[in-house]
Amino acid sequence: MEVAGFEKRDYAEKLIADAVSSGRFPHAVLIEGGSPERRTDIARRISASLLCGGETVPCGSCPACKKALGGYHPDVLFHTPEVISKKPVYSVDQIREIRDDTYIIPMEAEIKITVLSESQYMNRAAQNAFLKVLEEPPEFAVFILLAQTKSVFLPTILSRVTVYTLSGDAEREEDGVTAQEAESAAQDIARALLSDSAFELVKAAGVFDKNAPLLEAALPEMAGIFMNALKVRYSGGEGGELEKKLSSALSRRALLALIESVDTLTGEIKMNANLNLTVTRLCTLFKSAAD
Ligand SMILES: [Zn+2]
Numbered sequence: 001m002e003v004a005g006f007e008k009r010d011y012a013e014k015l016i017a018d019a020v021s022s023g024r025f026p027h028a029v030l031i032e033g034g035s036p037e038r039r040t041d042i043a044r045r046i047s048a049s050l051l052c053g054g055e056t057v058p059c060g061s062c063p064a065c066k067k068a069l070g071g072y073h074p075d076v077l078f079h080t081p082e083v084i085s086k087k088p089v090y091s092v093d094q095i096r097e098i099r100d101d102t103y104i105i106p107m108e109a110e111i112k113i114t115v116l117s118e119s120q121y122m123n124r125a126a127q128n129a130f131l132k133v134l135e136e137p138p139e140f141a142v143f144i145l146l147a148q149t150k151s152v153f154l155p156t157i158l159s160r161v162t163v164y165t166l167s168g169d170a171e172r173e174e175d176g177v178t179a180q181e182a183e184s185a186a187q188d189i190a191r192a193l194l195s196d197s198a199f200e201l202v203k204a205a206g207v208f209d210k211n212a213p214l215l216e217a218a219l220p221e222m223a224g225i226f227m228n229a230l231k232v233r234y235s236g237g238e239g240g241e242l243e244k245k246l247s248s249a250l251s252r253r254a255l256l257a258l259i260e261s262v263d264t265l266t267g268e269i270k271m272n273a274n275l276n277l278t279v280t281r282l283c284t285l286f287k288s289a290a291d
Helices: 011-021 037-052 063-070 091-103 124-135 172-173 179-193 198-208 214-234 241-249 252-268 275-290
Strands: 029-034 075-079 083-084 087-089 112-116 140-146 164-167
Touching: 011 029, 011 037, 029 037, 037 063, 037 075, 037 087, 037 112, 037 140, 063 179, 075 091, 091 112, 091 124, 124 140, 179 198, 179 214, 179 241, 179 275, 198 214, 198 275, 214 241, 214 252, 252 275
Parallel strands: 029 140, 029 164, 075 112, 112 140
Antiparallel strands: 083 087
């Protein structure tokens, strides 16, 4: 099946288009990043693509496409948070209603698509209520969660959805991470390893709290620093001041253990592990590697 209408230069959109064309689109996805408008637009395009009967989807002209793109397909349910005390929130009651809705068989199509816009407004209780339907969804159900960031979700939710991270527009740039920030965070971690006090490491790792993109960007930088320190130690290679200090303070074995820890943590981040736990694990792993 051909898929059109996705911005293939954006890696996330390319992955989404690939998933649609494979005919095995995941039953639950979370689309994070980008602007709210862009997330909504992508959810509409996915819905139309999944419902369209054309050879190239979404064809844009069949009844299913028109309804899905126009926002009035009876089997595409768009939900937005309620406003309680002037704040947007998905209440547990609202989630329960949505849950009950998703079990009702589709009216026209073979699938029923439930979209939760701004799903970052689900608190813990609401997420737990939603988890029930994610765990035992009806066969025809497709869930599309749209959120500013995945970092607010329980690991139990994240383990059941495929996450697509949009990039490359204004909102993303605002909370984006520069190479300098990543480098300096990685250097602070490396410097903390030179200290006798475990607290220095915890302090340096504090910068990653609620900032998964920074951690994700800083991990390869850390690996680079440890690798260079290893080279200095191993072959007397040229290294910066920090790398030279590390190479004399830490054994070859410790440096290898640190590089391995970076691999472990990178894997966890990619698996959408709970950020707080990953930051704590970073401190534990690094401390035991350097000791
Ligand atoms: Zn169509």
